[in-house]
Amino acid sequence: MTIDRERLIRLLRMTESDQDAEALIAIRKTNDMLRANGMGWSDVIGAPAEPLPVPSADWSDVSREGYERSDGIRRSIRREFPITLAFFPLWIAAELMVIFYPNTYWNRNGKRVAMTFWSLCWLGLLSWLGAGTWLLFMMGT
DSSP, X not given: OOOOHHHHHHHHHHTTOSOHHHHXXXXXXXXXXXXXXXXXXXXXXXXXXXXXXXXXXXXXXXXXXXXXXXXXXXHHHHHOHHHHHHTHHXXXXXXXXXXXXXXXXXXXXXXXXXXXXXXXXXXXXXXXXXXXXXXXXXXXX
């Protein structure tokens, strides 16, 4: 039998959870999957690794210092209702990041990432300013 590599990766990523019970369940399910395939951790760790792509300064496929996964960024933005309201283009971008790049880690201090997020914040503020101006003119006529 061959091990389902994608499922193994998903389970191992679940061990990063802040919820201890969820992380423990993921470890136990991983152990069960390895046992069912007649494998141990040494078989998985000792397996030849695929060469990693050269990491970008702004995003990475593997967890690195100073990088945050797409769903972590989305959770941070969702937690603050005023941010989602005032900077709705930023909120929409965070939601789309999770859909299109679910397992990508983003450099919180990367130049392109920071520039994109700040641009989206300004776009949100300008759209509120435009909507307010339009309402004022509509009320005056």
